[in-house]
Amino acid sequence: MAEYQLEHKIERDREKQYIISMIKELEADTAQLKNVLNDSVRVHGIDSLVRYINTHDLTNLDTRLLYYYKRKYLSSVRTMNFSKNTLSQLKNAGNMRLIRKKNVVDSLNKLDNNISEIEEQKDLVYYHYQFHVLHGTEIFNEWYYYPDSTRKRDFTNEQQFLNQPVAPPLITKEYQQLLKYASLASNWRGLVRNYHRMLATNYKFSSELIAFIKKE
Template identity: 25%
Template sequence: MEVHHHSHHPKSWKEYVQEFLMLFFAVFLGFMAEYYLEYRAERHKEHDYLVSMKEDLKADLVEIDRGIMGMEKIKSVGQRLEKLLYKPAWSDNEIDSIYILSLNLSATLIKPNFATGTIDQLKNAGGFRLIKNQEIVHKISAYEKWKQTILLQEESNSHNWRNIHLLQNKLLHVTTLGLPEKLNDIRLDKAELERIQKSTGSKFLTSDKKTLYEYANYIWVQRGYVAYYEIMVKMEQQQAKELIKLIEEELEH
């Protein structure tokens, strides 16, 4: 019985080239598809970071506006209080005003609570590399750097506030000030203050003018700190507005 062998013709070089090209393009297209998916994922993350950063900046602007209102109040209240403290004598109403203004001074909030959520993610997750617009990256960095400078100024403010509180405790019968039930709830128990006056002969803990003038000095210093702090915060406010505009332009592309 005859055995028939199938003959295999050797492939031509064209067939080898064709198979190579098919394999190459298959691998290349797979690589491109994976690259495109990764690219789209990164652009989606970039978009999310920019949207989130924009919202944080808007929240910062609200906080800055609130802080500036407090700073203006402190400068105004402080100036009125200084003038009263330097008077040679006071009426009962003026003494009541010293108490109320002192409480207003120490109870007013000026520190903006800056949002940190997005910037923390950008730092910890390496998100900065995803932001293609380098001008945005530089402005975010500058914004954060200036924020740290503001925090240093806050330390100076806090140190002087402590001195003001110490002098208030030396001068005022703080037990006559009612505990607040809500923000800006400033109350003075005038009947209790009059009772203390009848009992001690004075509405103040001390009649030493030097202590009163020292208190006025610390208030003046605090007004100076707050004025400088306000300038710094307004600079940060301007940076936030510029950064929001830049991010919005990038998101529109």
């Protein structure tokens, strides 16, 4: 009997530690999620570039604006790196059995599935990123982004960029190349937007899960 009680106490202590660790990781994740979701402005910036290309031609577009949009909205993307140590430990070696309440277990399994789906979407975002980037090398001269390519440049905001005296030339002289770039950018925008939508859903779920676990 004493041995059983000791084993029972050990398992309850382990459960408590797992719960504490899980809450800490969820809190860290929600903080990071909030930061990543601030990058949703990128979607609107890509919209602006796509719209600008499709409503202008080579005779009346301002290349300074194209270079600005490309640099600001299409050169990178913020992504989420989830804290999964505790969740992995619970899944491995049957440790999930230590969590006594089924509703908590169900919620953790749902969280795990959500994270897997989000990471699959992130892979798609990264995979399709290469297409507009590679095509962009046929359109934009990266030299213009170098500090010593011209003087007195300021990338603080769009208007300051447009006020620069030098309008950088495009490598291509074919409008169809620009349309293709806009199409690739628009496709990537859709993937990024869906990624952000999934992150927003996870943010809401994780925030509610923290309160739920603490209450339980």
